[in-house]
Amino acid sequence: MYTRVVRFTGVDADKMERMLAQIKQADGPPPGINTTGLTVLHDASQGTAVVLQEFSTEADMNEAARIFDAMDAGETPGTRASVDACERKLELEP
Numbered sequence: 001m002y003t004r005v006v007r008f009t010g011v012d013a014d015k016m017e018r019m020l021a022q023i024k025q026a027d028g029p030p031p032g033i034n035t036t037g038l039t040v041l042h043d044a045s046q047g048t049a050v051v052l053q054e055f056s057t058e059a060d061m062n063e064a065a066r067i068f069d070a071m072d073a074g075e076t077p078g079t080r081a082s083v084d085a086c087e088r089k090l091e092l093e094p
Contacts, residue, residue: 001054001055001056001061001087001090002054002055002057002058002061002069002085002086002087002088003038003053003055003086003088003093004052004053004064004065004083004084004085004086005050005051005052005053005054005062005082005083005084005086006050006051006053006068006080006082006083007048007049007050007080007081007082008048008049008050008051008076008077008078008079008080008081009027009047009048009078009079010047010079011039011044011049011077011078011079012041012047012050013042013044013077014048015077015078016042016044016048016077019040019075019076019077023040024093030067031062032064032067033063033068034055034056034060034062034063034064035040035053035054035060036054036056036089037052037053037054038052038054038057039050039051039052039054040052042077047078048049048078048081049077049078053058053068054057058085058087061084061085064093065083065085071074072080076085
């Protein structure tokens with residue numbers, strides 16, 4: 001499993017709500033994005049967000065990164081502060 005972790009700053013609460021509504025109404029991820037899951041974390045008091053994009057393979061994650069990196073910055077909830085491309089090494093569940 002692979003996870004692309006994107007951190008945003010300057011996240012406006014109204015823009016976040018609009019983006020979440022668009023995601024929920026979509027028929028799935030954008031074309032070319034072969035994701036297995038999505039988690040959006042928002043800290044309204046700090047105006048930050050962390051988006052976790054899950055992928056089965058590193059190749060899928062890299063292709064998605066290429067597509068996301070080409071997106072208009074206006075389609076994001078704030079300013080992209082960092083991006084980490086991670087391989088999951090451990091996940092514990094109760």
